[in-house]
Amino acid sequence: MLEGKELILATKPYACEKRFKSWLYALSTLLLLILSSCAALLAPYLALRLFFSMLTGLLIVRMFVIYHDHQHHAILHRSRLADAIMTAFGIYVLAPSSIWKRSHDYHHKHNSKLFSASIGSYPILTRKKFNSITPAERRTYLFSRHPVTIAAGYLSMFMIGMCVQSFLSSPRKHLDSLLALIIHLGGSAAIWYFLGWESWLLLILIPFTIACGLGAYLFYAQHNFPGVTFNVNEEWCYDKAALLSSSFMQMNPVMQWFTGNIGYHHIHHLNARIPFYRLPEVMQEIPRLQDAKVTSLRFRDICACFRLKVWDPELNRMISLKEIRSLNITTTVKMKPDPAIAAG
DSSP: OOOHHHHHHHHGGGOOOOHHHHHHHHHHHHHHHHHHHHHHHHOSSHHHHHHHHHHHHHHHHHHHHHHHHHHTTSSSTTOHHHHHHHHHHHHHTTOOHHHHHHHHHHHHHHTTBTTSOOTTSOOOOBHHHHHHSOHHHHHHHHHHTOHHHHHTHIIIIIIIIIIIIHHHHOTTTTHHHHHHHHHHHHHHHHHHHHHOHHHHIIIIIHHHHHHHHHHHHHHHHTTSSTTOOOBOGGGOOHHHHHHHSSOEEEOOHHHHHHTTTTTBHHHHHHOTTSOGGGHHHHHHHOGGGGSOOEEESSHHHHHHHHHOOEEETTTTEEEOHHHHHHHHHHHHHHHSOOHHHHHO
Protein backbone atom coordinates (compact mmCIF):
# COMPACT_ATOMS: atom_id res chain seq x y z
CA MET A 1 0.00 0.00 0.00
CA LEU A 2 1.35 3.41 -1.00
CA GLU A 3 2.08 5.91 1.75
CA GLY A 4 3.47 9.42 2.16
CA LYS A 5 5.32 10.96 -0.74
CA GLU A 6 4.85 7.85 -2.90
CA LEU A 7 1.08 8.14 -2.56
CA ILE A 8 1.10 11.83 -3.48
CA LEU A 9 3.30 11.09 -6.51
CA ALA A 10 0.92 8.31 -7.58
CA THR A 11 -1.83 10.91 -7.95
CA LYS A 12 0.30 13.21 -10.13
CA PRO A 13 -0.64 11.62 -13.52
CA TYR A 14 -4.29 12.46 -12.78
CA ALA A 15 -3.54 16.12 -12.07
CA CYS A 16 -4.00 16.88 -15.73
CA GLU A 17 -7.21 18.21 -17.18
CA LYS A 18 -8.89 17.25 -20.42
CA ARG A 19 -9.44 20.77 -21.74
CA PHE A 20 -12.49 19.94 -23.85
CA LYS A 21 -14.15 18.24 -20.86
CA SER A 22 -13.38 21.19 -18.60
CA TRP A 23 -15.01 23.64 -21.01
CA LEU A 24 -17.93 21.27 -21.66
CA TYR A 25 -18.73 20.89 -17.96
CA ALA A 26 -18.17 24.55 -17.14
CA LEU A 27 -20.24 25.99 -20.00
CA SER A 28 -23.03 23.39 -19.82
CA THR A 29 -23.42 23.96 -16.06
CA LEU A 30 -23.44 27.73 -16.55
CA LEU A 31 -26.05 27.42 -19.31
CA LEU A 32 -28.24 25.16 -17.16
CA LEU A 33 -27.92 27.65 -14.30
CA ILE A 34 -29.06 30.53 -16.53
CA LEU A 35 -31.95 28.52 -18.02
CA SER A 36 -33.08 27.31 -14.59
CA SER A 37 -33.04 30.88 -13.22
CA CYS A 38 -35.14 32.07 -16.18
CA ALA A 39 -37.57 29.18 -15.67
CA ALA A 40 -37.89 30.05 -11.96
CA LEU A 41 -39.05 33.50 -13.09
CA LEU A 42 -41.11 32.64 -16.17
CA ALA A 43 -42.60 29.15 -15.69
CA PRO A 44 -46.45 29.21 -15.89
CA TYR A 45 -47.18 27.51 -12.56
CA LEU A 46 -45.94 28.34 -9.06
CA ALA A 47 -45.03 24.69 -8.36
CA LEU A 48 -42.83 24.70 -11.46
CA ARG A 49 -41.23 27.98 -10.49
CA LEU A 50 -40.46 26.60 -7.02
CA PHE A 51 -38.93 23.47 -8.59
CA PHE A 52 -36.67 25.52 -10.85
CA SER A 53 -35.77 27.84 -7.97
CA MET A 54 -34.53 24.86 -5.94
CA LEU A 55 -32.81 23.42 -9.00
CA THR A 56 -31.02 26.75 -9.43
CA GLY A 57 -29.66 26.40 -5.90
CA LEU A 58 -28.23 22.96 -6.65
CA LEU A 59 -26.75 24.16 -9.95
CA ILE A 60 -25.03 27.01 -8.08
CA VAL A 61 -23.37 24.32 -5.93
CA ARG A 62 -22.09 22.46 -9.02
CA MET A 63 -20.86 25.68 -10.63
CA PHE A 64 -19.16 26.62 -7.37
CA VAL A 65 -17.16 23.37 -7.39
CA ILE A 66 -16.08 24.18 -10.96
CA TYR A 67 -15.11 27.69 -9.82
CA HIS A 68 -13.27 26.13 -6.87
CA ASP A 69 -11.28 23.87 -9.23
CA HIS A 70 -10.40 26.84 -11.42
CA GLN A 71 -9.10 28.69 -8.35
CA HIS A 72 -6.88 25.68 -7.61
CA HIS A 73 -5.59 25.87 -11.22
CA ALA A 74 -6.92 22.34 -11.73
CA ILE A 75 -8.96 23.36 -14.79
CA LEU A 76 -8.93 26.10 -17.44
CA HIS A 77 -5.72 27.65 -16.13
CA ARG A 78 -4.30 30.57 -18.13
CA SER A 79 -7.55 31.09 -20.06
CA ARG A 80 -8.62 34.74 -20.10
CA LEU A 81 -12.19 33.80 -20.95
CA ALA A 82 -12.33 31.32 -18.04
CA ASP A 83 -10.77 33.91 -15.72
CA ALA A 84 -13.47 36.42 -16.67
CA ILE A 85 -16.31 33.91 -16.26
CA MET A 86 -15.05 32.63 -12.91
CA THR A 87 -14.33 36.11 -11.54
CA ALA A 88 -17.89 37.12 -12.37
CA PHE A 89 -19.28 33.92 -10.85
CA GLY A 90 -17.27 34.43 -7.64
CA ILE A 91 -18.82 37.88 -7.25
CA TYR A 92 -22.29 36.50 -8.06
CA VAL A 93 -22.03 33.75 -5.44
CA LEU A 94 -20.58 36.07 -2.74
CA ALA A 95 -17.20 34.30 -2.73
CA PRO A 96 -14.97 36.71 -4.68
CA SER A 97 -11.66 35.27 -5.79
CA SER A 98 -9.40 37.42 -3.58
CA ILE A 99 -10.80 36.11 -0.29
CA TRP A 100 -11.79 32.66 -1.50
CA LYS A 101 -8.38 31.76 -2.90
CA ARG A 102 -6.43 33.20 0.05
CA SER A 103 -8.56 31.51 2.72
CA HIS A 104 -8.95 28.24 0.84
CA ASP A 105 -5.24 27.91 0.08
CA TYR A 106 -4.54 28.49 3.77
CA HIS A 107 -7.06 25.79 4.64
CA HIS A 108 -5.30 23.26 2.40
CA LYS A 109 -1.91 24.04 3.94
CA HIS A 110 -3.16 23.83 7.54
CA ASN A 111 -6.03 21.33 7.41
CA SER A 112 -6.42 19.55 10.79
CA LYS A 113 -3.73 21.57 12.61
CA LEU A 114 -4.95 22.24 16.13
CA PHE A 115 -3.16 25.49 16.85
CA SER A 116 -3.31 27.36 13.56
CA ALA A 117 -5.64 30.25 12.75
CA SER A 118 -9.14 29.16 11.73
CA ILE A 119 -8.82 30.86 8.33
CA GLY A 120 -10.95 29.14 5.72
CA SER A 121 -12.22 26.50 8.16
CA TYR A 122 -14.38 26.02 11.23
CA PRO A 123 -12.50 26.65 14.50
CA ILE A 124 -11.44 23.64 16.59
CA LEU A 125 -10.73 23.81 20.33
CA THR A 126 -9.36 21.12 22.61
CA ARG A 127 -11.41 20.18 25.67
CA LYS A 128 -8.84 21.82 27.94
CA LYS A 129 -8.97 25.08 25.97
CA PHE A 130 -12.77 25.00 25.81
CA ASN A 131 -12.94 24.65 29.61
CA SER A 132 -10.50 27.52 30.12
CA ILE A 133 -12.20 30.20 28.02
CA THR A 134 -14.95 32.54 29.20
CA PRO A 135 -18.66 31.64 28.85
CA ALA A 136 -19.02 34.34 26.18
CA GLU A 137 -16.13 32.86 24.18
CA ARG A 138 -17.69 29.40 24.47
CA ARG A 139 -20.99 30.71 23.15
CA THR A 140 -19.22 32.34 20.19
CA TYR A 141 -17.34 29.12 19.43
CA LEU A 142 -20.46 26.96 19.65
CA PHE A 143 -22.47 29.48 17.62
CA SER A 144 -20.01 29.21 14.72
CA ARG A 145 -20.53 25.42 14.64
CA HIS A 146 -24.28 25.40 15.33
CA PRO A 147 -26.54 23.67 12.75
CA VAL A 148 -28.65 26.83 12.33
CA THR A 149 -25.54 28.96 11.69
CA ILE A 150 -24.34 26.48 9.06
CA ALA A 151 -27.80 26.15 7.47
CA ALA A 152 -27.87 29.96 7.28
CA GLY A 153 -24.57 29.93 5.36
CA TYR A 154 -25.99 32.47 2.89
CA LEU A 155 -25.83 35.09 5.64
CA SER A 156 -23.21 33.71 8.05
CA MET A 157 -20.52 32.20 5.83
CA PHE A 158 -20.90 33.99 2.51
CA MET A 159 -22.41 37.43 3.01
CA ILE A 160 -20.81 38.20 6.39
CA GLY A 161 -17.78 35.91 6.40
CA MET A 162 -16.64 36.10 2.80
CA CYS A 163 -17.69 39.67 2.01
CA VAL A 164 -18.22 41.91 5.04
CA GLN A 165 -15.42 40.59 7.27
CA SER A 166 -12.87 40.26 4.46
CA PHE A 167 -13.47 43.82 3.27
CA LEU A 168 -13.35 45.29 6.78
CA SER A 169 -10.14 43.38 7.55
CA SER A 170 -8.32 44.60 4.44
CA PRO A 171 -10.25 46.98 2.15
CA ARG A 172 -7.46 47.32 -0.42
CA LYS A 173 -6.97 43.57 -0.83
CA HIS A 174 -10.67 42.77 -0.93
CA LEU A 175 -12.36 45.47 -2.97
CA ASP A 176 -14.10 42.68 -4.89
CA SER A 177 -15.81 41.69 -1.62
CA LEU A 178 -17.40 45.14 -1.44
CA LEU A 179 -18.29 44.93 -5.12
CA ALA A 180 -19.96 41.54 -4.56
CA LEU A 181 -22.02 42.97 -1.69
CA ILE A 182 -23.08 46.05 -3.65
CA ILE A 183 -24.07 44.04 -6.72
CA HIS A 184 -25.89 41.38 -4.69
CA LEU A 185 -27.82 43.75 -2.44
CA GLY A 186 -28.47 46.20 -5.28
CA GLY A 187 -29.62 43.42 -7.60
CA SER A 188 -31.84 41.96 -4.88
CA ALA A 189 -33.44 45.36 -4.26
CA ALA A 190 -33.97 45.89 -8.01
CA ILE A 191 -35.63 42.47 -8.41
CA TRP A 192 -37.95 43.16 -5.45
CA TYR A 193 -38.82 46.66 -6.73
CA PHE A 194 -39.37 45.88 -10.41
CA LEU A 195 -40.47 42.21 -10.33
CA GLY A 196 -41.96 41.84 -6.85
CA TRP A 197 -41.16 39.93 -3.67
CA GLU A 198 -42.13 36.58 -5.20
CA SER A 199 -39.48 36.92 -7.91
CA TRP A 200 -36.92 37.90 -5.27
CA LEU A 201 -37.86 34.80 -3.29
CA LEU A 202 -37.47 32.54 -6.35
CA LEU A 203 -34.33 34.12 -7.82
CA ILE A 204 -32.41 35.06 -4.67
CA LEU A 205 -33.59 33.77 -1.29
CA ILE A 206 -34.45 30.14 -2.11
CA PRO A 207 -31.52 29.30 -4.43
CA PHE A 208 -28.89 31.10 -2.36
CA THR A 209 -30.19 29.60 0.89
CA ILE A 210 -29.99 26.11 -0.62
CA ALA A 211 -26.61 26.63 -2.30
CA CYS A 212 -24.86 28.39 0.59
CA GLY A 213 -26.41 26.18 3.28
CA LEU A 214 -25.44 22.99 1.46
CA GLY A 215 -22.00 24.38 0.67
CA ALA A 216 -21.40 25.39 4.30
CA TYR A 217 -22.49 21.96 5.53
CA LEU A 218 -20.33 20.08 3.03
CA PHE A 219 -17.33 22.12 4.10
CA TYR A 220 -18.13 21.45 7.76
CA ALA A 221 -18.78 17.70 7.47
CA GLN A 222 -15.74 17.07 5.28
CA HIS A 223 -13.54 17.91 8.28
CA ASN A 224 -15.85 17.39 11.26
CA PHE A 225 -17.04 13.79 11.24
CA PRO A 226 -16.80 10.75 13.57
CA GLY A 227 -13.29 9.36 13.26
CA VAL A 228 -11.61 12.60 12.17
CA THR A 229 -8.08 13.20 13.46
CA PHE A 230 -6.44 16.47 14.53
CA ASN A 231 -2.78 17.04 15.34
CA VAL A 232 -0.58 19.58 17.02
CA ASN A 233 1.37 21.54 14.43
CA GLU A 234 4.68 19.73 15.07
CA GLU A 235 3.13 16.31 14.38
CA TRP A 236 1.21 17.44 11.31
CA CYS A 237 1.81 15.61 8.03
CA TYR A 238 0.24 16.62 4.69
CA ASP A 239 -0.73 13.17 3.39
CA LYS A 240 -2.07 12.00 6.77
CA ALA A 241 -4.09 15.23 7.10
CA ALA A 242 -5.69 14.42 3.74
CA LEU A 243 -6.48 10.78 4.53
CA LEU A 244 -7.32 10.98 8.24
CA SER A 245 -8.83 14.45 8.51
CA SER A 246 -10.83 14.68 5.27
CA SER A 247 -13.83 12.48 4.59
CA PHE A 248 -15.15 10.52 1.66
CA MET A 249 -18.80 11.57 1.58
CA GLN A 250 -20.94 8.87 0.01
CA MET A 251 -23.76 10.23 -2.17
CA ASN A 252 -26.21 8.96 -4.74
CA PRO A 253 -25.27 9.69 -8.39
CA VAL A 254 -27.59 12.70 -8.61
CA MET A 255 -26.10 14.49 -5.61
CA GLN A 256 -22.63 13.44 -6.70
CA TRP A 257 -23.27 15.29 -9.98
CA PHE A 258 -24.68 18.41 -8.30
CA THR A 259 -21.76 18.54 -5.84
CA GLY A 260 -19.15 17.99 -8.57
CA ASN A 261 -17.59 14.95 -6.85
CA ILE A 262 -16.49 17.12 -3.92
CA GLY A 263 -17.39 14.15 -1.70
CA TYR A 264 -14.04 12.60 -2.73
CA HIS A 265 -12.55 15.15 -0.40
CA HIS A 266 -9.68 13.07 0.91
CA ILE A 267 -8.34 12.77 -2.64
CA HIS A 268 -8.88 16.46 -3.32
CA HIS A 269 -6.80 17.31 -0.22
CA LEU A 270 -4.09 14.90 -1.27
CA ASN A 271 -3.75 16.63 -4.63
CA ALA A 272 -5.85 19.74 -5.28
CA ARG A 273 -4.73 19.88 -8.92
CA ILE A 274 -6.82 16.84 -9.88
CA PRO A 275 -9.91 18.01 -11.83
CA PHE A 276 -13.22 17.23 -10.15
CA TYR A 277 -14.30 14.91 -12.96
CA ARG A 278 -11.22 12.69 -12.48
CA LEU A 279 -11.60 12.11 -8.73
CA PRO A 280 -13.70 8.91 -9.03
CA GLU A 281 -11.13 7.56 -11.49
CA VAL A 282 -8.30 8.17 -9.00
CA MET A 283 -10.15 6.39 -6.19
CA GLN A 284 -10.91 3.41 -8.42
CA GLU A 285 -7.32 3.00 -9.60
CA ILE A 286 -5.39 3.64 -6.34
CA PRO A 287 -6.49 1.04 -3.74
CA ARG A 288 -4.98 2.97 -0.81
CA LEU A 289 -7.51 5.75 -1.36
CA GLN A 290 -10.43 3.34 -1.04
CA ASP A 291 -9.63 2.96 2.65
CA ALA A 292 -11.19 6.32 3.48
CA LYS A 293 -13.07 7.67 6.48
CA VAL A 294 -16.70 7.83 5.42
CA THR A 295 -19.72 10.01 6.10
CA SER A 296 -22.87 10.72 4.06
CA LEU A 297 -25.85 13.02 3.67
CA ARG A 298 -28.11 10.61 5.56
CA PHE A 299 -29.92 12.24 8.48
CA ARG A 300 -28.20 9.97 11.01
CA ASP A 301 -24.73 10.93 9.74
CA ILE A 302 -25.61 14.63 9.62
CA CYS A 303 -26.69 14.48 13.29
CA ALA A 304 -23.49 12.59 14.19
CA CYS A 305 -21.36 15.31 12.58
CA PHE A 306 -23.24 18.14 14.28
CA ARG A 307 -22.85 16.53 17.73
CA LEU A 308 -19.06 16.90 17.55
CA LYS A 309 -17.85 20.03 19.35
CA VAL A 310 -14.25 19.81 20.64
CA TRP A 311 -11.15 17.67 20.23
CA ASP A 312 -10.09 15.57 23.20
CA PRO A 313 -6.38 14.62 22.89
CA GLU A 314 -6.70 12.02 25.66
CA LEU A 315 -9.51 10.17 23.90
CA ASN A 316 -8.01 11.01 20.49
CA ARG A 317 -11.39 11.95 19.03
CA MET A 318 -13.97 14.71 18.75
CA ILE A 319 -16.54 14.74 21.55
CA SER A 320 -19.99 16.17 22.16
CA LEU A 321 -21.18 18.72 24.72
CA LYS A 322 -22.74 15.89 26.73
CA GLU A 323 -19.38 14.10 26.85
CA ILE A 324 -17.60 17.32 27.84
CA ARG A 325 -19.93 17.75 30.83
CA SER A 326 -19.56 14.10 31.82
CA LEU A 327 -15.76 14.19 31.62
CA ASN A 328 -15.63 17.48 33.54
CA ILE A 329 -17.75 16.00 36.36
CA THR A 330 -15.52 12.91 36.49
CA THR A 331 -12.40 15.08 36.63
CA THR A 332 -13.89 17.23 39.41
CA VAL A 333 -14.80 14.16 41.48
CA LYS A 334 -11.28 12.76 41.12
CA MET A 335 -9.75 16.05 42.20
CA LYS A 336 -11.84 16.30 45.41
CA PRO A 337 -9.92 15.16 48.53
CA ASP A 338 -11.12 12.04 50.34
CA PRO A 339 -13.08 13.21 53.47
CA ALA A 340 -11.53 10.46 55.61
CA ILE A 341 -8.02 11.52 54.61
CA ALA A 342 -8.85 15.20 55.18
CA ALA A 343 -10.23 14.42 58.65
CA GLY A 344 -7.18 12.37 59.54
